[in-house]
Amino acid sequence: MTTPAYQQIKNYVLAAIHAGEWREGDLVPSENELVKRFHVARMTVNRAIRELAAEGVLTRSQGAGTFVAATKYQSTLIEIKSIADEIRARGHVHSAEVLKLQAVKADAALAAEMGVATGGRLFHSLILHHENGVPIQLEDRWVNPALASDYLSQDFTVSTPNEYLTRVAPLSRVEYRIEASRPDRTARAKLAMIRDEPCLVLHRRTFSASQVASMAKLYHPAGRYQFSGYF
Amino acid sequence: MTTPAYQQIKNYVLAAIHAGEWREGDLVPSENELVKRFHVARMTVNRAIRELAAEGVLTRSQGAGTFVAATKYQSTLIEIKSIADEIRARGHVHSAEVLKLQAVKADAALAAEMGVATGGRLFHSLILHHENGVPIQLEDRWVNPALASDYLSQDFTVSTPNEYLTRVAPLSRVEYRIEASRPDRTARAKLAMIRDEPCLVLHRRTFSASQVASMAKLYHPAGRYQFSGYF
DNA sequence: CCGACATATTTGTATAGACAAGCAAGTGAA
């Protein structure tokens, strides 16, 4: 099986950049130059270079030429999947325990964060997630009833609030915050945390159609859970 | 200014999906069908559909057809920028204090993580980063001398190890892990942490040309630092 | 020296055609 010509050109360019032969900001050979070098049609070169530009490897400027793109802003991208998916991906068993699932009146602070009136109705759930029977995440969540009216009648031992909410209220914006904190008494007890063990907390606020759909605090015992990955 | 034909086709497809007209898994009209509908050449349709497939909107199968892709994996992407950039972006003053900068012999555990021989030479630096004079990050870093031979002669009060390393050893792979932990005595003292305050730690291991280039542990006081963002 | 203009280069888009390769459904034989 032969690799397509456009892919060979992409590989050639990537190799030259990776080897340091062409550095950031350098002018890359023009399409016509590569046409001569590889003995292919210009459209083939165009596809290769255009795809590399779309992938962020190169930048192009009509009339000027193609350049090696500035190395991606020195940053680490971290992907956080839903806890149930993550546990299943590890081949382990996910189970959930619904500790609370009720309507509450919003106090001032909560109302402000959720974008509702003080004293307004909110749904509140507290769910403990287990991995192979071991508690791994305590999910403390408030939901805007306007966007998920039948939240209270869901069975969250079967599908997670996350899955339900993304189905009924497609999210348009997400705010998140990761912090380390000391757990409150409930969290420490439910998560069976040892003395003085800190907590890794993910705050997540999701918007649907420019309203706050849901706000969640996800507590994890430091010893049993980290966010990790690679790229 | 007219929008290109291929872009119009992309918009048409995206609109149909967004409107719920075509749902997840549905068969999308074939290229020849779209050629008739838009009165363009097949290559033009091909480009539009191929780009949407590359973007993850559609999936294609030679011989079978083109389908609406499964909805994006429910996940949160978190971007972590370098501490100096982040502080400067807030309009604050970043300053660094070099606490250690020396060559050390690798013990077994360190050697394994860095991919060198036990007892081999490694560079070690310990740098305290301040935001407006307040300690905000303790950077504990090991560096492979083979990839950054003049690491010890750098002035890290001027540019960060991060900046130096990405310049001399273009990174090919990154592994990361975020965890909450209790700080050791040095970290607690240097970061001026209050009693029992937990630590938010980012572990980061970078590879260059399939060798480990550097490994860092970045300690942050929980009360003064969180990873946050939105999308 | 400097600005206006012409010119060459480069990328951006589009066409019409061609052949290959993979899949699915229909067809026919055992």
Added chain:
DNA sequence: TTCACTTGCTTGTCTATACAAATATGTCGG
């Protein structure tokens, strides 16, 4: 019925050409 084969549709790749649009450069006149 079941299996093998054919046929048609679909995507995957590539070509050669064409014109448009943006940029850079050189030239010439003032």
